[in-house]
Amino acid sequence: MDMNVNIQDSTKVIAEDFVSLCKAGKADEAGDRYWADDVLSIEPTGSMPPARGKEALRKKGEWWEGAHEIHRMDIDGPYVNGNQFIVRFTIDVTEKQSGTRMKMDETGLYTLKDGKIAEERFFYSRG
Amino acid sequence: MDMNVNIQDSTKVIAEDFVSLCKAGKADEAGDRYWADDVLSIEPTGSMPPARGKEALRKKGEWWEGAHEIHRMDIDGPYVNGNQFIVRFTIDVTEKQSGTRMKMDETGLYTLKDGKIAEERFFYSRG
Numbered sequence: 480m481d482m483n484v485n486i487q488d489s490t491k492v493i494a495e496d497f498v499s500l501c502k503a504g505k506a507d508e509a510g511d512r513y514w515a516d517d518v519l520s521i522e523p524t525g526s527m528p529p530a531r532g533k534e535a536l537r538k539k540g541e542w543w544e545g546a547h548e549i550h551r552m553d554i555d556g557p558y559v560n561g562n563q564f565i566v567r568f569t570i571d572v573t574e575k576q577s578g579t580r581m582k583m584d585e586t587g588l589y590t591l592k593d594g595k596i597a598e599e600r601f602f603y604s605r606g
Numbered sequence: 607m608d609m610n611v612n613i614q615d616s617t618k619v620i621a622e623d624f625v626s627l628c629k630a631g632k633a634d635e636a637g638d639r640y641w642a643d644d645v646l647s648i649e650p651t652g653s654m655p656p657a658r659g660k661e662a663l664r665k666k667g668e669w670w671e672g673a674h675e676i677h678r679m680d681i682d683g684p685y686v687n688g689n690q691f692i693v694r695f696t697i698d699v700t701e702k703q704s705g706t707r708m709k710m711d712e713t714g715l716y717t718l719k720d721g722k723i724a725e726e727r728f729f730y731s732r733g
Binding site for chain 2 (some may be wrong): 491560602
């Protein structure tokens with residue numbers, strides 16, 4: 480059990496730093512610091528194919544930020560269990576191309592391996 | 607991909623019914639309807655040991671309800687990806703034995719197999 484407690488404590492430290500950076504609008508720095516080189520990013524079926532690797536995720540983030548105007552982002556969490564944590568993102572955003580303003584409400588499940596994010600998996604609400 | 611889309615659509619239907627029952631204060635009925643017979647329930651390390659089986663989870667729920675006075679419960683979600691969904695629970699609650707009133711903020715990650723909840727895994731926020 481001691482080892483498991485240590486793993487969870489270490490998850491908490493990383494999760495809180497990760498979320499602090501995201502709350503400060505530094506999601507790119509959060510990724511740079513904690514994504515594993517071969518990190519896997521998984522969106523719900525039918526939205527986007529999985530992306531693999533730090534460089535691919537950086538580009539995905541840049542594309543998303545370029546395609547949207549963010550009016551407000553609220554972040555709840557992190558929520559921790561073992562080597563995993565969950566973060567909730569509520570985003571008031573306008574899709575630039577269509578001009579559609581919407582409230583996005585989603586959660587990310589992050590899985591750590593050796594102190595780095597090996598996988599991020601996003602879950603959508605119908606809103 | 608079609609099969610994956612069907613799995614996710616089926617997850618959505620189950621997740622929304624499950625959450626509707628929980629929002630109506632019928633968490634026990636939600637469990638009865640959707641827990642697999644050998645469902646596994648996992649709390650964060652150091653809180654409670656895992657519980658296995660529908661009967662064990664029913665007793666766990668009864669114990670929790672008996673030990674707490676719930677003033678208010680808010681539920682966000684469900685958030686869906688593939689065969690999994692996440693629900694957020696914010697609970698204003700008094701622990702009867704100590705008289706301590708607290709705000710619990712946690713998320714549950716539910717994994718479906720053959721239309722039933724094979725695993726529920728809870729994540730805690732430091733609040």
